[in-house]
Amino acid sequence: MSGPLQSRPDGDDWVDDLLRADAREHRDGYLDDDGFTARVMAALPAPATLPAWRKPALAALWAGAGIGIALALPGTVVDVAHEILRVILGQRVSLASIGTGLLVVGASAWTAAALALRRND
């Protein structure tokens, strides 16, 4: 790493010393904020917030799309629902697997809640 000292030609030492003395004073001095930070923060663009109606509108759109598909393809939807039910009911479920599932769901919910609380700090 090369600093200013390395480029100093002979005979310039006193200029270098003056610059260093001035720089020391410069670094040691601290400028009081005097409202500077507040002025910067006031000049920042407003935070991007989603309009309040956006979430319900999106939910309604997805629900509408789902109902539309169900109405347009009634046979397919019933077939898919039957298949899903058959696969689920065809599984052999033990008490241990139910317990494991509950444990996983509980741990996930706990982690999500902890993360959400941390973000709101």
Added chain:
Amino acid sequence: MAHPLTDAQLIARVVVHDDRNAFSELVRRHQSAVRTTLRRLTAGNHALADDLAQETFMLAYRNLKSFRQEARFSTWLYRIATNAFFADARKRKEELLGDRDGELAAEEDDAAGETAEAARADPTRGASLRIDMDRALAVLSDAERAAIVQCYHNDLSHEEAAVVLNCPIGTVKTHILRAKAKLKARLAGWEPQ
């Protein structure tokens, strides 16, 4: 007591959650260094320096996502500040630099000799040096002054200064050599006997 967050942690909060409090803390931490640097670059024009400092932090906020943490955050801010200064200087070149150079050169010719002579025996030598140095730095070109400010006042290496000034290391060294030759002539009164 909780440890204060590092710059990197504050930056992550701003980038991920648009956390205004985190950005406010970053501004509070770095405002003094950025404003002092710009005061030097603008040859003591405090109002202009503060305007440019505000512009620097606005640009930093807008471009924070592109900050790669390869350099220190302060070095990145110096780069933005220096670019803002150069852009402004280009805009004002005719009115600001032309007039100011003339004025300052005339002032300097009148006052340099006697101020420096008096300063040697003066107990307030530090204050006199600052005044003389301000005047001497004002007659340097923008690029020369920027190289001196980054390498001496901000204590950056030549490599870091080259990144901040967006030029090759050789150019930084040349600017420093030329600047020191000019300063030597301007500050002749401070040369030890």
